[in-house]
Amino acid sequence: MMTTEIYVLAGFLGSGKTTLLKQLLTEEKKQNRKVAVMMNELGKVSIDSDAVEDDVPLKELLDGCICCSIQDQLEAQLQGLLSLEKPDVIYIEATGAAHPVEVLDDVLSPLFADKIHVKGIISVVDGERWLNRKSLSPQVQQLLIEQVRHADLILLNKTDVLNEEEQARLSMEIQSLNGQAFTLLTTYSKVPIQYVRKLSGGKKHSQISSHVTTDLKLSTFVYKFENSVDQNEFENFLRNLPDTIYRIKGYIKFTFSTYPFLFQFSYGMPIYLQENMNMPLNLVFIGEKVDWQLIYDKLKQLENRNS
């Protein structure tokens, strides 16, 4: 099945995300790839959409942040883009106030999780702002840290206004927070597109189980059920999950029911909602340092017992 690559552009307000997006769009165009963009602005009027040329499908989510108030809108728009435009790649520019785990959570809808491959989170850091972050509120400081900690590729941007000593300090601080991500010093977010394209992201889906290994960072995994499972056994599986799994959601069919349940799991609390029609039986996981192979094997076992 053809999957659409998804990249999330994260980073605090004014760090250089739109500048990065413009370049990536130019590069993608040169390579004849079909690109779509989703932008999310705080406030009703979009100021950045001029960055995207008219022939690139663009969906804007106004008046709210992806991670809090407009989840359903994001889901519907992504689904629309995937089914109508079928792009090779979608760039999602998250608002500067977004937490990466929540952005991933919103992007990975179980309705189409098997049709997308989240290749990575690219965080743009405003170097000067980072070095002076102690003057920001504790919440904003924490957000800056989270945007670095969960990134797959980090651009240390606006280095033109930093001296060498500051650049070295910036690199060291960022790498000590996230030594796994590839980190580049940039001006005007200039990054060779190969660095972006070679991100491999989390795990695509259960079919590629042979590639599934422990991810050291935040990653995602999609399990596609073919059968129903026993509810008690599934709940037993949940009880034994590592607590670095932050979120599970999706559709699951139990042996006693004709139609699936919408299942939501966060902070250890499961919630089930009965559906009254068939749904794609995708179960989406988001976690950190998780052995997805083990999770895959356990779910497969549950399924096989009832096949």
Ligand SMILES: Nc1nc2c(ncn2[C@@H]2O[C@H](COP(=O)(O)OP(=O)(O)OP(=O)(O)O)[C@@H](O)[C@H]2O)c(=O)[nH]1
């Ligand atoms: N001096 C300098 N300015 C830069 C650099 N990169 C971006 N800028 C400028 O910083 C400003 C903000 O850049 P954007 O790309 O709009 O940042 P953004 O992260 O999309 O901003 P929001 O949409 O507000 O979150 C613009 O005026 C850019 O021209 C850089 O490397 N050096």
